[in-house]
Amino acid sequence: MANIFGLEDLENNPTTRIPVILCADVSGSMSGLPIHELNEGVRTLYDSIKGDTTAYCAAEIAVVTFGGDAKTHSYFTPLYNQPYAPNFTADGGTPMGEAVNMALDMLERRKNEYKRCGVTYYQPWLILMTDGQPNGSATELQRAKLRTVELVNSRKLTVFPIGIGRSADMNTLADFSPVYKPMRLKGLNFTEFFKWLSMSVASVAKSRPDELFSLDLNSIKSWGEL
Numbered sequence: 001m002a003n004i005f006g007l008e009d010l011e012n013n014p015t016t017r018i019p020v021i022l023c024a025d026v027s028g029s030m031s032g033l034p035i036h037e038l039n040e041g042v043r044t045l046y047d048s049i050k051g052d053t054t055a056y057c058a059a060e061i062a063v064v065t066f067g068g069d070a071k072t073h074s075y076f077t078p079l080y081n082q083p084y085a086p087n088f089t090a091d092g093g094t095p096m097g098e099a100v101n102m103a104l105d106m107l108e109r110r111k112n113e114y115k116r117c118g119v120t121y122y123q124p125w126l127i128l129m130t131d132g133q134p135n136g137s138a139t140e141l142q143r144a145k146l147r148t149v150e151l152v153n154s155r156k157l158t159v160f161p162i163g164i165g166r167s168a169d170m171n172t173l174a175d176f177s178p179v180y181k182p183m184r185l186k187g188l189n190f191t192e193f194f195k196w197l198s199m200s201v202a203s204v205a206k207s208r209p210d211e212l213f214s215l216d217l218n219s220i221k222s223w224g225e226l
Contacts, residue, residue: 009077010117015057016209017121018201019076019110021103023096025130025164026067030090034131034164034188039087041190046085048198055202056080062106066099066136068092076110095136100128100144100176104151122209124157127197128176129185131164141172148176162193162224183224192223 022042026035042063049055060076063086073086107124114121126148134141151157161173161182173182185193196219 007113007117009081010113010119013057013078014117014119017076017078017114017119018055018059018204019107019121019124020059020061020197020201021107021124021126022061022063023099023103023126023128024063024065024088025094025096025132026065026088026090027094027132028067028091029094029132029167030067030164032090035088035090037188037190038129039085041194042088043085044191045194045198046079046083048195049201050079050083052198052202052205054205055198058205059201060110062103062110064099064103064106066095068095070095070099070102072102072106075106093135094130094132095140096128096130096134096172097138097141097144098136100126100148101140104144104147107157120209122204122207123155125201126157126159126176127162128159128173129162129164130173131168133167133169134172145175149178152178164188183220185224186222189223196220196223 024038030038049059057078060078061074062076063073065071065073065088068091074082103126111121148157148159152159159177160180161177163170163173163182163184168184170182170184
């Protein structure tokens with residue numbers, strides 16, 4: 001998916017950016033209430049960020065899903081360019097590795113655009129959510145893990161791995177995150193999670209780009225558990 005806003009938006013709005021990638025499982029096992037609650041949660045994220053003036057201009061939300069295949073729903077750009085949250089349907093398998101690699105490729109392209117336009121950016125965030133085990137290409141999965149860990153260890157990426165339900169493969173999620181342990185969503189409390197995410201993004205938008213984000217464990221109690 002091409003970024004139709006490309007460099008023009010960066011030239012018109014040189015605000016320091018916060019690139020956030022949501023990489024979400026929409027496989028068949030997410031059918032019914034889980035996919036409904038995920039959709040509601042993402043709408044809450046969009047609405048909350050649009051309600052914060054600083055985050056509205058700084059946050060760039062990219063969305064990639066994996067369900068049958070990896071799919072890009074939105075590219076990195078502020079929400080004034082993409083005001084409506086994507087709507088997901090659940091189907092197919094769980095090609096997690098392919099989706100993460102797609103997301104990281106998008107991120108590298110966007111970082112090059114930032115540099116080309118002289119726009120600074122905060123450390124990017126990757127939100128990885130799944131309710132099961134990956135069943136795509138083992139090669140792609142391993143490549144995605146290695147790429148992600150290298151970026152995290154180089155302090156070029158922050159990863160928040162989130163398990164949905166008791167069947168989520170927490171060991172695989174842990175392989176993507178050498179810093180933060182995977183967290184399990186309490187029930188289907190997507191809305192509280194995305195409220196927390198939007199508040200965290202807004203907080204970062206008001207900080208300096210060289211400040212490190214520190215996870216407040218007390219703040220996750222409303223939606224998650226370690």
